[in-house]
Amino acid sequence: MNATTDHLNNQTAFQRFLDVYSQRLRKLIIFCGAGASKEAGLPDWDGLVQAVRQDLNQPLYATSSFANKIQKFDLEEDFWIKLSIAREIFGENYTNIIQSILDKETIWTVRRRCLS
Template identity: 40%
Template sequence: MRLKWFVMRKVPDLRETIIPPDEVIQAGKDGNLILFIGAGVSRLLGLPSWQGLANCILEDLRQHAFLNYSEVEQLQTLDPKKQLSIATLIAEQNGYPLNVAKHLTGKTEGDSIYKAINDICGRK
């Protein structure tokens, strides 16, 4: 087997290679542009995956005795989005306000990823 060596090149800055359409530029200037970023960025910021979020929510319900260990274990075999849907129904039926936000705290806005996103959006 023969190995090939590849030279890693710097990934080009997207602002240098893509000229957005006028409509996109205007939407950004008007404050109407929405930037969708993949889950990888969220994970870099210390936010949970869908599975991690579902686990936290199910654990909250278990700690408040709305679910037992066996029920949590059974629910964890489902897709995380189904787990969250079921957890929401259980919480609503019991008048328990789910605090999803407490599980969605990551790093602070001073992090470089926020700076890069804000640079793309033209914010300082």
């Protein structure tokens, strides 16, 4: 447990919220701010973009055919546009690469912490 989780678990209203919705819906989606995902070990935008950039260093993408797009990625300041460029480069591998960065196990850890 961490300070954020301990704080939430000690909140009566939050516990009531979890109890009611988990019993009635059986499927619960919690929308929370960026701080909660960072606490769970997920990368922030900068961390995600840095991890994507590291994947662009793989030999498969270090060819002259991708050089212009990688340079465009490096010069771009907007994270959304950077990730769009990465999607063009990675093609059908894009989703798998992003999923591996986000690590599904970390997402399940957040879910278990919130529901325990």
